[in-house]
Amino acid sequence: MLEIERLTRRFGTKTAVDGVSLKIPAGQMVGVIGRSGAGKSTLLRMINRLTEPSEGRIIFDGQDVTQLKGRALRDWRMRSAMIFQQFNLVQRLDVLTNVLVGRLNQRPMLSSMFKMFTAEERAMALTALDRFDLAEAALQRADTLSGGQQQRVAIARALMQNPRLILADEPIASLDPRNSKIVMDALRDVNRDGLTVLVNLHDLTTARSYCDRIVALNAGRVVFDGPPAELTAARIREVYGVSEEEFAEEAALAVGATPQQLAVA
Amino acid sequence: MSDSSINLWRARMPAAFGPGPMQRGLRFLGLALFLAWFIGTLWYFDFSPTRLWNGLGGLGKIIVLMIPPSPGELWIEIMKGMAESVAMAFLGTFLAALVAIPLGFMGARNIVTVTLLRFSFRRVLDGMRGVDQLIWALAFVRAVGLGPLAGVLAIFISDIGILAKVYAEAIENAEKRQAEGVTAAGGGRLLGVRFGLLPQVAPVMLAQALYFFESNTRSASILGVVGAGGIGLQIAERIRVRHWDEVAFIIILMIITVAAIDWISGRIRRRLINA
Known part of the structure; x- marks a missing residue:
């Protein structure tokens, strides 16, 4: 259970996330939607503590995540795996090593510095890659892969962390429709294995078809929280003041994607 | 993860399990040659801690003489x-x-x-x-x-x-x-x-x-x-x-x-x- 209590983040005079409170039971797949600058990314990054909250608390299974430091913070980051819009793989390292990065928190420092991974870890990484049909590419450099392949490598890396929670920040905004579907399907599969998934999406259609629950943000505040069925076109107009088409166009533009890219899966 | 599945992967993608014995030997040889060269040159130029220490002392004296810097007459x-x-x-x-x-x-x-x-x-x-x-x-x-x-x-x-x-x-x-x-x-x-x-x-x-x-x-x-x-x-x-x-x-x-x-x-x- 992930509990967020009155979480706030200010950048100078601007409030990016404004008193957000959410309770997310284990195993839920939650889509976070909102226009550009609504605070979606900041919210997700605060959960992983890549961004420090200004106020409020994050509690995971009774543990206050906002107070963690040092070793405990790194352990928490391992358990709440991030997936980024731009994949954030190390381009000059091979795919296998990129996936093994997901193990770094759980193994001795010195042997990691010399890239001395055990046969078991290598086999685990290959198994994770094989799940996304990428085992054959394990020895290629990450920059030789297409965007969709790189995002699947990033998911394999996340799974190597043995996470309890997956935080995906616009995972498909830089991908074409076919790869978007592969990546979203992968996230749903991971969710069905019992992991909680929080995914920022610019595309309402994708959010409706994949998520159990949708949280809509506007100017840092939660303006909708419920099942996809309740997020009707009328409701969109009510909370955002624009039609669904306008909303989709604007949100897509903000992340540099083409609007309505993903058909119903 | 079981040994059998590790071995299965090893058979399928041997290169993913690090360098083989041949490659490892070559790497070791290269490293040995490099170290021998490094130590050899140090020895040849007579790098000893005492010489470095004495040199440092001399340098220290020069630095003391440098203070305060002066433009001199010319x-x-x-x-x-x-x-x-x-x-x-x-x-x-x-x-x-x-x-x-x-x-x-x-x-x-x-x-x-x-x-x-x-x-x-x-x-x-x-x-x-x-x-x-x-x-x-x-x-x-x-x-x-x-x-x-x-x-x-x-x-x-x-x-x-x-x-x-x-x-x-x-x-x-x-x-x-x-x-x-x-x-x-x-x-x-x-x-x-x-x-x-x-x-x-x-x-x-x-x-x-x-x-x-x-x-x-x-x-x-x-x-x-x-x-x-x-x-x-x-x-x-x-x-x-x-x-x-x-x-x-x-x-x-x-x-x-x-x-x-x-x-x-x-x-x-x-x-x-x-x-």
Whole structure:
């Protein structure tokens, strides 16, 4: 259970996330939607503590995540795996090593510095890659892969962390429709294995078809929280003041994607 | 994870499990050779902690003698020497940068397509580069006599080789499509280079020339030691008579001068890249 209590983040005079409170039971797949600058990314990054909250608390299974430091913070980051819009793989390292990065928190420092991974870890990484049909590419450099392949490598890396929670920040905004579907399907599969998934999406259609629950943000505040069925076109107009088409166009533009890219899966 | 599935993966992708015995042996051999070389050279040059420690003591004494730095009585000479060094660096670099532009184009694969011509031309540049600036300075001191002219010529000749190579590489990395656009509009070969290539490489060329000006100001101080004019002569004389406080003053002056040139050229470079 992930509990967020009155979480706030200010950048100078601007409030990016404004008193957000959410309770997310284990195993839920939650889509976070909102226009550009609504605070979606900041919210997700605060959960992983890549961004420090200004106020409020994050509690995971009774543990206050906002107070963690040092070793405990790194352990928490391992358990709440991030997936980024731009994949954030190390381009000059091979795919296998990129996936093994997901193990770094759980193994001795010195042997990691010399890239001395055990046969078991290598086999685990290959198994994770094989799940996304990428085992054959394990020895290629990450920059030789297409965007969709790189995002699947990033998911394999996340799974190597043995996470309890997956935080995906616009995972498909830089991908074409076919790869978007592969990546979203992968996230749903991971969710069905019992992991909680929080995914920022610019595309309402994708959010409706994949998520159990949708949280809509506007100017840092939660303006909708419920099942996809309740997020009707009328409701969109009510909370955002624009039609669904306008909303989709604007949100897509903000992340540099083409609007309505993903058909119903 | 079970041993059997690890072995299954090992059979399927052996390369994913690190280097094989052959590769590992070669790596070990390479490392051993490198270490032997390293330790061998240390031994050959008689690097011992006591020698280093004693040397450090000597250095400490010199530093004590340097404090406080003093311009001495002949401070006008020092200022003149510094100005001379900067002037030498400027003149040498400017002339070299100018001459290196046509030479750079002649050394570029996309301009001179005759391989033999380009190859022999590049080897000449290699030759100029292969001889160090200091050797050129010694030669020119014998040829044109003591003084700044020898220094300017030394900077000029040695930098032509390096700048022409750098320019040639910048030209080879330039985009072909832009020059093609000029050709397609009916511009000739020379105009294609003028309008299609030069605008791409000119900022790189100027930036490199500025870098060289900066580093040549530093090396111009060495050239003086062998009689090729500039601040080096002043510093060498003062080391000979052990006026360390004045040496310290000259060193500080040199640092300030180089920092000033670095700052100015940095601003110009940023301007160029953004413009």
